[in-house]
Amino acid sequence: MNRLMLVGIGPGNAANMTEACRNALLSADAIFGYTPYLALLKPLFPHKAFFGTPMKGEVARCRAALHLAAEGKVVSLVSSGDAGIYGMASLVYELSPEFPTVSIAVVPGITAALSGAALLGSPLGHDFAVISLSDLLTPWDLIERRLRAIAAGDLAICIYNPASNGRREHLKRSCDILLEILPPDRVCALVRNIGRADEGYTLTSLGELRTMHTDMHTTVFIGNANTRVINGKMVTPRGYRHA
Amino acid sequence: MNRLMLVGIGPGNAANMTEACRNALLSADAIFGYTPYLALLKPLFPHKAFFGTPMKGEVARCRAALHLAAEGKVVSLVSSGDAGIYGMASLVYELSPEFPTVSIAVVPGITAALSGAALLGSPLGHDFAVISLSDLLTPWDLIERRLRAIAAGDLAICIYNPASNGRREHLKRSCDILLEILPPDRVCALVRNIGRADEGYTLTSLGELRTMHTDMHTTVFIGNANTRVINGKMVTPRGYRHA
Numbered sequence: 001m002n003r004l005m006l007v008g009i010g011p012g013n014a015a016n017m018t019e020a021c022r023n024a025l026l027s028a029d030a031i032f033g034y035t036p037y038l039a040l041l042k043p044l045f046p047h048k049a050f051f052g053t054p055m056k057g058e059v060a061r062c063r064a065a066l067h068l069a070a071e072g073k074v075v076s077l078v079s080s081g082d083a084g085i086y087g088m089a090s091l092v093y094e095l096s097p098e099f100p101t102v103s104i105a106v107v108p109g110i111t112a113a114l115s116g117a118a119l120l121g122s123p124l125g126h127d128f129a130v131i132s133l134s135d136l137l138t139p140w141d142l143i144e145r146r147l148r149a150i151a152a153g154d155l156a157i158c159i160y161n162p163a164s165n166g167r168r169e170h171l172k173r174s175c176d177i178l179l180e181i182l183p184p185d186r187v188c189a190l191v192r193n194i195g196r197a198d199e200g201y202t203l204t205s206l207g208e209l210r211t212m213h214t215d216m217h218t219t220v221f222i223g224n225a226n227t228r229v230i231n232g233k234m235v236t237p238r239g240y241r242h243a
Numbered sequence: 244m245n246r247l248m249l250v251g252i253g254p255g256n257a258a259n260m261t262e263a264c265r266n267a268l269l270s271a272d273a274i275f276g277y278t279p280y281l282a283l284l285k286p287l288f289p290h291k292a293f294f295g296t297p298m299k300g301e302v303a304r305c306r307a308a309l310h311l312a313a314e315g316k317v318v319s320l321v322s323s324g325d326a327g328i329y330g331m332a333s334l335v336y337e338l339s340p341e342f343p344t345v346s347i348a349v350v351p352g353i354t355a356a357l358s359g360a361a362l363l364g365s366p367l368g369h370d371f372a373v374i375s376l377s378d379l380l381t382p383w384d385l386i387e388r389r390l391r392a393i394a395a396g397d398l399a400i401c402i403y404n405p406a407s408n409g410r411r412e413h414l415k416r417s418c419d420i421l422l423e424i425l426p427p428d429r430v431c432a433l434v435r436n437i438g439r440a441d442e443g444y445t446l447t448s449l450g451e452l453r454t455m456h457t458d459m460h461t462t463v464f465i466g467n468a469n470t471r472v473i474n475g476k477m478v479t480p481r482g483y484r485h486a
Contacts, residue, residue: 108360108361117325125329125330125333127374127375130372150398
């Protein structure tokens with residue numbers, strides 16, 4: 001059977017890859033992905049054939065991977081984090097009817113919500129929402145509607161893509177929407193460069209978050225009404241302690 | 244430094260453990276956890292000291308692990324999935340001020356939202372919420388409020404703990420709340436026994452989901468307005484295809 005594996009590599013360091021990820025890449029004839037992610041993988045898998053494409057080359061990248069799999073090669077298409085969380089999995093499934101001989105499987109990976117939360121302590125210890133602020137593929141109106149809904153439900157929040165070139169105001173606008181419902185002292189944090197040597201985090205409040213600088217390597221966490229800081233960690237209790 | 248590692252073991256099979264999880268367990272003097280999870284680990288780490296406790300023994304389990312770490316042992320406390328997602332991480336941080344000599348770290352793992360999504364295809368390919376239906380530690384009123392908010396935001400949904408002994412009506416009641424806003428033909432799925440030999444899934448609709456049987460080994464996925472079934476997989480597009 002012709003196989004395409006959609007492999008989540010986690011934050012990029014070997015320690016946070018799963019055994020299934022490693023095995024998928026070891027067994028692959030070809031590894032496709034966004035060029036900067038492939039640079040992380042080449043030292044770990046030195047004898048593999050890598051096919052890198054730039055950002056915004058997503059459809060071409062997925063089609064090329066599917067074509068090669070249809071020709072009988074075992075192909076891995078990598079996403080950072082998890083391929084199913086703002087990764088390439090949905091797009092590949094959308095294209096899959098054109099490639100009926102290719103069997104597709106997803107190998108889950110440690111997405112930034114999990115790797116970032118682990119650095120911070122336990123910010124997602126109760127119900128939570130994950131939302132991207134990128135309006136390249138999502139109308140901004142829908143992002144605003146979702147932010148209001150999430151705040152109304154007092155869910156903890158993990159924000160992907162808080163900013164990138166040309167979208168520097170998105171986090172500020174999002175904070176202003178959340179502040180219509182949530183208090184300015186709500187516990188928040190920024191996590192930067194997860195899985196890299198210079199990874200780190202900053203604890204802050206929702207009122208301060210709106211003025212802070214973020215980039216495409218930042219993930220943002222916003223607590224719920226019970227979230228607090230304990231010994232420098234961001235902790236959202238579930239309630240066991242008083243059960 | 245006295246160390247306690249909060250280790251997410253993923254769904255329970257070796258393939259979905261990270262290298263950091265494996266290393267944490269290999270380096271531990273003692274491994275604490277809910278007894279059924281330890282049964283999964285014993286064959287993989289045959290020479291370790293395991294300390295199992297039953298469900299509802301969470302506070303005692305965390306205190307015992309912290310005490311042993313304070314005595315100088317390297318201790319791992321395992322959670323299925325990820326310790327920060329309905330796991331033990333928040334509780335340990337809440338107790339941590341009583342154990343000032345213990346350094347705590349979280350090793351992230353593949354939570355059921357990710358492992359279940361990988362089986363299904365790509366149900367969480369756009370913004371989503373994760374919610375537990377267990378009202379052991381959360382007032383049911385808050386669960387209902389959150390379900391209404393999530394539906395209002397048209398977020399994809401992953402439901403943990405849809406049922407357990409004595410809580411057989413929770414999924415039905417939750418579906419009825421969601422159906423106040425969402426249509427009965429909304430794409431849904433049940434995933435069972437993730438990571439085990441008999442893992443599998445059933446695709447369904449929100450209208451049908453309310454009558455379906457679930458147990459504590461089931462995770463439920465509910466799509467957003469754009470979710471559809473493609474070749475037997477549940478797919479929530481992000482929008483790349485038409486970008």
